[in-house]
Amino acid sequence: MPTLSATEIAFLMVACQQAVLALGWAIGAAVVPIDRRSAVQWACYALLTGASVVIFIGASQTKSEELRAVANVCVATGILLMERGVRQFIGRPANGWVYALLMAGVVLLSWLGLTPRYGALRVAAVSGLLAVLCALTAWNIYVYARRDLGLSLGQWLALPLLLGALVFANRGAQAVVSPYTVAAEMAGNSSLDIGSAAVFLVTALVFHLALVALVGVRMTAELRRLSRLDGLTEVFNRRAIEEQLHDEARRVGRSPRPFSVLMIDADYFKDINDRFGHAAGDDALRHLAKIMKAQMRDVDRIGRFGGEEFVVLLPGTASTEALSAAERLRDALLRRPWAWQGESMSLTVSIGVAAWRGPQDEVNALLKRADAALYRAKALGRDRFELGS
Ligand SMILES: Nc1nc2c(ncn2[C@@H]2O[C@H](COP(=O)(O)OP(=O)(O)OP(=O)(O)O)[C@@H](O)[C@H]2O)c(=O)[nH]1
Structure with a gap:
C-alpha cells in the first residue's frame, strides 16, 4: 500500500468535503423546495470535484499524465455543471448543445495536452474557459439577485465566483506568459503541491457556499412575497x-x-x-x-x-x-x-x-x-x- 504525503492527505480531505457537499445537495433537494435539476447538477459538481482530487492523487503516485488529464476533465465538467445548474435555477437555461460542444473542446484539449508541445496551450485554453464560466456565473447571479430578487447587495453573492474566475484566469495567464515553465512543470513532475490543495479546498467550498446562499435568498424572497399575498385571490393582503x-x-x-x-x-x-x-x-x-x-x-x-x-x-x-x-x-x-x-x-x-x-x-x-x-x-x-x- 502506497504511503500518502501530507499534501495527498490534504487533497483527500478535499475529496471527503466534496462528498459531504454532494450528500448535502441530494438531501436538500429531497426535503427543501430547491429546483431539483439544479441541486442534482450541483451534487454532480461536488462529486466530480471530489473524484478529480482522488484521480490527481493517483496521477501523483503513478506519475501518469493520462490520469492527470482525466482529473482535469473532471474539474472542467464539474464547473460546467455548476454553471448550468445556476442558469437553470435563475430561469435562464442555455442550450444543451453549447455544453456538449464545450465538453468536446475540453476533452480534445486535454488529450492534445498529453503532448508536451501542447501542454501549456491546454492549460491556457481550459483555465481561460473555466475563468469565463465562473465570471459568467458571477454576473448571472449578480443580475438575478439585483433585478429578480431586488437585493441591493447582490455583489456579495457573486463575489466567490468572481474570485474563482481570478484563480483560473491567473493559471491561464501563467501558461500564456511563461509557456515553457508550465510545459516543463507538467512534463517533469506530476506531484501535487500543498498550494493547489489549499486553492481547491477554498474555492470548491466557497462556490458551494455561494450556491447555498443563492438558494437561501430566493427562499427568503419567496416567503416574503407569499406573506404579502392573499392566499385565495393572489392579490395583496x-x-x-x-x-x-x-x-x-x-x-x-x-x-x-x-x-x-x-x-x-x-x-x-x-x-x-x-x-x-x-x-x-x-x-x-x-x-x-x-x-x-x-x-x-x-x-x-x-x-x-x-x-x-x-x-x-x-x-x-x-x-x-x-x-x-x-x-x-x-x-x-x-x-x-x-x-x-x-x-x-x-x-x-x-x-x-x-x-x-x-x-x-x-x-x-x-x-x-x-x-x-x-x-x-x-x-x-x-x-x-x-x-x-
Ligand atoms: N366564500 C367566501 N365568502 C366570504 C369570504 N369572505 C367573506 N365572505 C362572505 O361574504 C358575505 C358578505 O355578506 P354581507 O356583508 O352581508 O354583504 P353582501 O351580501 O355582499 O351584501 P352587500 O354588500 O350589502 O351588497 C358573507 O356571507 C361572508 O361570509 C370568503 O373568503 N369566501
Whole structure:
C-alpha cells in the first residue's frame, strides 16, 4: 500500500468535503423546495470535484499524465455543471448543445495536452474557459439577485465566483506568459503541491457556499412575497396594500402628483354563498380578482381588504381618471360573467372612489372617504360607483 504525503492527505480531505457537499445537495433537494435539476447538477459538481482530487492523487503516485488529464476533465465538467445548474435555477437555461460542444473542446484539449508541445496551450485554453464560466456565473447571479430578487447587495453573492474566475484566469495567464515553465512543470513532475490543495479546498467550498446562499435568498424572497399575498385571490393582503398606500403617500410628498383609490365591494355576496355554497363564493372572489387584474394597469396595486372587499391603488391618477377606471371595471364584470357548475351570472360591485388631496391629507382619511362613497353607492342601489368628497 502506497504511503500518502501530507499534501495527498490534504487533497483527500478535499475529496471527503466534496462528498459531504454532494450528500448535502441530494438531501436538500429531497426535503427543501430547491429546483431539483439544479441541486442534482450541483451534487454532480461536488462529486466530480471530489473524484478529480482522488484521480490527481493517483496521477501523483503513478506519475501518469493520462490520469492527470482525466482529473482535469473532471474539474472542467464539474464547473460546467455548476454553471448550468445556476442558469437553470435563475430561469435562464442555455442550450444543451453549447455544453456538449464545450465538453468536446475540453476533452480534445486535454488529450492534445498529453503532448508536451501542447501542454501549456491546454492549460491556457481550459483555465481561460473555466475563468469565463465562473465570471459568467458571477454576473448571472449578480443580475438575478439585483433585478429578480431586488437585493441591493447582490455583489456579495457573486463575489466567490468572481474570485474563482481570478484563480483560473491567473493559471491561464501563467501558461500564456511563461509557456515553457508550465510545459516543463507538467512534463517533469506530476506531484501535487500543498498550494493547489489549499486553492481547491477554498474555492470548491466557497462556490458551494455561494450556491447555498443563492438558494437561501430566493427562499427568503419567496416567503416574503407569499406573506404579502392573499392566499385565495393572489392579490395583496390588507397589510401589504396598506403599506403600499403609505409608501405612495410618502412618495408623492409635497409634489402635485395625484393618486386615487377604489374601494370595491361585491354586491349581495351572501346570496352566492347561500345559494351555491362557500366553495362557489371562493371561486366568485377569484373571478373578481382576475377581472380586476386584467383591467388595471401594471403600476396599479390591488389588495383584498377583507371578506368580499378590495382596494385598488391607482398611482398618478386624479379623480376623473379614477372614475373612468371604476366604470371600466363595472363594464368588464358585465361582459365577463362568472360561471359555476353550468350556470353563468354577472357579478356586480359597488365602488367608492377617493383621490389624494395633497400633503395635508392622510391615508386613513382617504380610505374613510372611499368607504363613505362605497356606502353611498350601496345605498343608492349597488352596481354603481360614487366619488368621495
Ligand atoms: N366564500 C367566501 N365568502 C366570504 C369570504 N369572505 C367573506 N365572505 C362572505 O361574504 C358575505 C358578505 O355578506 P354581507 O356583508 O352581508 O354583504 P353582501 O351580501 O355582499 O351584501 P352587500 O354588500 O350589502 O351588497 C358573507 O356571507 C361572508 O361570509 C370568503 O373568503 N369566501
